[in-house]
Structures are given as C-alpha cells and as structure tokens.
Amino acid sequence: MDRSEPIRTDMVIVGAGPVGLFAVFEAGLLGLRCHLVDNLDKPGGQCAELYPDKPIYDIPAIPVCTGQELIDRLMEQIRPFEPTFHLRQMAQTLERAEGGGWRLTTSAGTVFEAPVVVIAAGAGCFVPRRLPLPEAERFEGRSLFYAVRRRADFAGRRILVAGGGDSALDWLLTLEPEAEEIALVHRRDQFRAAPDSVARMRELVNAGRVRLIIGQIAGLEGEDGELEAVRIRTREGEVRHACDRLLAFYGLKMELGPLAHWGLELHEGLIRVDTEAFETNLPGVFAIGDICWYPGKLKLILSGFHEGALMAQKAFRYCRPEEKLVFRYTTSSTELQKRLGVRA
Amino acid sequence: MTIRVYVTDREGQLHELEAEPGWTLMEVIREAGLPIEAACGGCCACATCHVYVDEEWLARLEEPSDDENAMLDEAFEVQDNSRLACQIRLDERLSGIRVTLAPEF
Numbered sequence: 001m002d003r004s005e006p007i008r009t010d011m012v013i014v015g016a017g018p019v020g021l022f023a024v025f026e027a028g029l030l031g032l033r034c035h036l037v038d039n040l041d042k043p044g045g046q047c048a049e050l051y052p053d054k055p056i057y058d059i060p061a062i063p064v065c066t067g068q069e070l071i072d073r074l075m076e077q078i079r080p081f082e083p084t085f086h087l088r089q090m091a092q093t094l095e096r097a098e099g100g101g102w103r104l105t106t107s108a109g110t111v112f113e114a115p116v117v118v119i120a121a122g123a124g125c126f127v128p129r130r131l132p133l134p135e136a137e138r139f140e141g142r143s144l145f146y147a148v149r150r151r152a153d154f155a156g157r158r159i160l161v162a163g164g165g166d167s168a169l170d171w172l173l174t175l176e177p178e179a180e181e182i183a184l185v186h187r188r189d190q191f192r193a194a195p196d197s198v199a200r201m202r203e204l205v206n207a208g209r210v211r212l213i214i215g216q217i218a219g220l221e222g223e224d225g226e227l228e229a230v231r232i233r234t235r236e237g238e239v240r241h242a243c244d245r246l247l248a249f250y251g252l253k254m255e256l257g258p259l260a261h262w263g264l265e266l267h268e269g270l271i272r273v274d275t276e277a278f279e280t281n282l283p284g285v286f287a288i289g290d291i292c293w294y295p296g297k298l299k300l301i302l303s304g305f306h307e308g309a310l311m312a313q314k315a316f317r318y319c320r321p322e323e324k325l326v327f328r329y330t331t332s333s334t335e336l337q338k339r340l341g342v343r344a
Numbered sequence: 345m346t347i348r349v350y351v352t353d354r355e356g357q358l359h360e361l362e363a364e365p366g367w368t369l370m371e372v373i374r375e376a377g378l379p380i381e382a383a384c385g386g387c388c389a390c391a392t393c394h395v396y397v398d399e400e401w402l403a404r405l406e407e408p409s410d411d412e413n414a415m416l417d418e419a420f421e422v423q424d425n426s427r428l429a430c431q432i433r434l435d436e437r438l439s440g441i442r443v444t445l446a447p448e449f
Contacts, residue, residue: 050389123383132420132449164417187422192414216422251391251418253449254383299385 006111009035009084010319012104013118014091014259017045019289019304020120021074021083026312028081029336032319035114036083037106039090039125044071046122049252060302070301080341086110090125094262094285101318102284115318118311119264119271119280119287120304123254131248135220142225144246148175154245156180160230162217163249169193169201171247176204183211183241185232213241220246267293277314278307284318286311347434351395352444353378363434369395369443370429380445386430388412391419393429394446401441405432421447 011027013020016038024034040049047056047067055064065073089108094117097103101115128146130136136144148154148171155178161168164186170193176182184201189212191198204210215234222228222244229242256269265272265281270293273280278288288311289304297303316325330336337343347363349372363372370393373380381392388411397405402425408416412431416422426446434441 046384046389050384051387054387054389129418129449132447165414187417188413190413192410192417216420250420253390253392 006103006113007035009033009112009114011035011116011118011315012037012091012102012112012114013120014038014104015045015119015121015125015289015291016040016043016085016087017120017122017289018047018070018074018301019122019308020045020118021071021078022305023118023120023288023308023311024078024081024083025074026309027315028078028083029330029339030312030316030325031339032116032312032316034081034083035086035112037086037089037091037104037110039088039107039127041088043075043085043087044068046254047071049126056301058300058302080339090257091121092258094259094282115284116315117285118308118315119259119285119291120289120308121256121259122290124256124291126252126254127257129250129253131217131220131246131250133217133220139220139222139225139227139246143222143227143244144220144248146248148247151175151178154179154247157245158243159183159245159247160185160241160243161247161249162186164188164191164193165249165251166193166197168247168249169197171249172210173197173200173204175247176210181211181243182209183213183243185213185215185217185230185241187214187216189214213239215239217248270297273307276310278311279314284315286315345436345439347436347439349373349434350440350442351376351378352442354445354447365435367434368430369432369434369441372434373429373445378445379448380429381448382430384430388415388428388431391415391417391428392448394419394422395427395429395443396423396425396446397427397432398442398444399425401438401443404437419446420449 010032011034013036016036048071052068089106092107093105095103097113102117104112159179159182161172162185205212215232218233219231229240232239271287273287273292275294279286288307290299349361351359361372361376370382383392384390
C-alpha cells in the first residue's frame with residue numbers, strides 16, 4: 001500500500017481489547033466501518049495477553065468464560081462488520097485532518113483519516129519491560145534488545161539471553177546454531193517455558209553448547225553502546241559474563257504511551273469523558289473502557305460495553321451528519337439483521 | 345477484627361494500614377493510596393505488586409504457587425523474601441505483617 005495515501009474510514013479504534021472489539025459491533029449496527037490499531041500481535045488486549053486461561057464470571061449471561069474465550073466470542077460477534085486490524089503498531093500521533101475529522105498515524109507509518117477516533121486502550125499499550133538499570137539506555141537498540149527484529153544482528157555473536165519463558169527459550173534455541181557462543185541467565189533453575197523447549201535447552205547445556213547461569217542481571221559494561229560484559233548476581237556472589245549481545249525477555253508492561261501527548265484532558269492518568277457519549281475534550285475523539293474516567297467509573301468489561309454503545313450513537317452524527325438515526329432492536333429490525341448477515 | 349499491616353514505601357516511610365479479613369495485601373496497599381501498580385488487578389498475571397516480606401513473617405505465609413513464581417520471573421530485584429501482594433490473603437494470624445514495596449520499573 002502506498003503509505004502516503006491515508007486509509008479513509010468512519011471510525012479508528014485504538015486498542016483491540018474486549019471493549020474496542022465490542023465498539024465495532026455497536027458501530028457496525030449503525031452502519032459504520034471500523035479499523036483497529038493495536039501494539040500486540042493479536043486482538044484481545046489484556047484478556048488475551050495477561051489472562052487468556054483465567055476465568056471471568058461477570059459478563060452478563062455468560063456465567064463463566066476464560067479471557068481468550070471472551071475474545072473468541074467477540075471476534076465471532078463482530079465478524080459480519082468486517083473490521084480491519086492493524087496489529088504490531090502503536091497509535092503515534094493525532095492531528096486535525098484537512099477538511100475536518102482526524103488524522104491518526106501509527107508507529108508503522110499507517111495513516112488514517114476519519115471523523116471519529118475511539119480510544120479503547122485499556123491501561124495503555126503493551127511494551128517490553130525494559131532492563132531497569134541506569135546504563136541500559138546506552139546499549140538499547142545497539143547491543144541490548146528486547147525483541148529480535150533482525151537475526152543478522154545476532155549471527156556470530158556472543159549472546160546472553162535473559163528470562164525463563166517461551167520467548168527467552170525459543171530465541172535461545174533458534175539463535176544457538178548461528179551464535180559464536182550463547183548463554184541463558186534466569187533467576188531460578190525452573191522455567192515456565194514449554195516443557196519441550198526446556199528439555200532441548202537442558203540437552204544443549206549438557207552438551208556444553210549453552211551456558212546456564214542462575215542469577216539476576218546487576219550491571220552492564222561496555223563502551224559506546226557496545227556491550228562487553230554483563231554482571232550477574234548469583235547465590236555464590238557476582239560473576240562477570242563476557243558477551244556482546246543481550247536479549248532480555250522480562251514480559252510486557254503497559255504504559256499510556258504517545259496518546260498522553262494528544263492534548264486530551266486527563267484525570268490521574270486516565271482520559272476524562274462525559275457520560276452521555278464518552279467523548280473527550282476533543283470533539284469526535286471518544287474514550288471507552290478502562291482508559292476513560294468519569295465520576296463513578298468502574299473498570300469493568302461490561303461498563304466498557306455500555307460506553308461503546310452510547311459512544312456509537314454520537315459517533316454516527318459525526319460520520320453521517322445528513323442522515324437521521326432511528327433507534328432499533330436487533331430482535332425486530334430487518335435492517336439490523338441484514339447488517340448482521342442473518343437475513344438476506 | 346481489624347488486621348494491621350505495616351508497609352514501608354519506596355522512600356522508606358512506614359505506613360500503618362488497617363484491613364478486613366479476606367482482603368489481599370495488594371488491596372490494602374492500593375486502597376490506602378500507596379503507589380502499587382497492580383496492573384492486572386490481582387489475578388497473578390503481572391508482577392507489579394511485588395513486595396518484600398519481613399523475614400519473621402515470611403515463614404507464616406503459604407508457599408508461593410507456580411503461577412506466582414512464574415510472574416516473579418518478570419520482576420527485577422527479586423529476593424528470597426519477594427512475594428506478589430495480590431497473592432497474600434490476610435487473616436487475623438497475619439495481623440502485624442511487615443512488608444516493603446519493591447522498586448517500580
């Protein structure tokens with residue numbers, strides 16, 4: 001796609017968690033087309049990333065479902081409205097579009113122009129948890145990485161991988177054949193990664209091809225962003241491990257990110273909205289779900305669903321100022337049933 | 345009965361908090377307005393309610409679950425007395441417990 005040509009649509013939703021997904025449904029019933037932006041590699045937000053297997057008991061009419069089941073059901077429910085997902089990218093800037101509406105640009109360079117922007121970003125976007133050492137910044141992107149973007153950066157290197165989960169072990173096993181040497185540092189001799197990966201790692205350790213260090217990273221050494229050694233605190237004291245690449249996997253954290261600078265009125269780190277339409281201080285920009293604040297706000301998924309329904313009513317007026325909005329029920333309206341694809 | 349909890353914040357200030365039986369330690373700390381992120385809301389899915397439990401109280405707690413240990417893998421400055429506050433359910437036997445907030449990252 002030509003990146004200079006913006007995607008024109010009715011509604012851009014920032015965040016593909018449960019509330020963002022249900023907003024697609026409410027907007028879709030009114031005939032509005034939606035695009036969603038999310039920094040994760042899949043829809044679902046916290047439900048899919050933090051607690052896919054944990055039970056949720058407070059969704060109306062669903063006595064129990066897991067986080068992932070809730071997302072799967074929402075994805076099925078919004079399928080008729082054919083939303084477009086733009087994943088692995090963060091909503092970066094928001095500015096007024098020429099001729100009205102909003103222009104939103106993502107970290108991947110995708111540009112949207114739409115009369116309505118809906119922020120359903122939960123607790124913010126998921127980003128890798130950075131190494132909390134003052135010197136880390138000097139090495140980040142040069143010899144310290146939180147993800148593998150280009151494998152060539154690691155070939156023939158002396159690599160240290162940190163972490164005990166699937167990301168850490170998968171990359172350890174993938175990079176082992178092409179590394180000059182490779183080591184794994186983890187705080188305990190137990191790993192939550194898939195048992196098969198752990199078994200393969202242990203084999204490589206026994207074969208002398210991977211060095212396993214039980215401890216926690218205490219410091220980084222090197223010049224001009226080039227890592228020379230990592231200091232590791234172990235039970236037996238501090239050790240100095242020589243290496244020139246560090247790949248650290250300490251999970252993801254959530255942060256408000258770029259939208260903190262969009263000129264939105266905030267209340268203790270959340271976006272202040274009205275309770276009629278969940279609109280922010282910027283006309284046509286709405287906030288729903290955990291990220292919005294109003295007196296009495298509860299951070300419940302069901303509250304976010306309600307907020308999305310009311311938001312869609314006002315969003316319609318921005319998207320279709322010439323048209324009249326008639327309130328209808330899915331039970332009785334042939335028009336809504338056509339949109340849902342259950343009636344020809 | 346009211347349960348007393350003593351929390352040392354990251355500036356070294358000691359806070360005496362009161363809790364009802366059945367609350368988690370994270371909830372007491374959060375309701376008191378102390379800076380504990382508790383991003384996942386208490387379902388043991390993050391490591392942002394990391395605390396250090398005073399040695400004398402540590403042995404009175406149940407052992408951390410596999411889930412809790414797995415989440416502690418994503419924390420920093422983990423020590424032998426590290427726990428996730430959302431996984432410590434308070435009852436009267438724990439009245440007087442002393443903990444320190446771990447550094448925030």
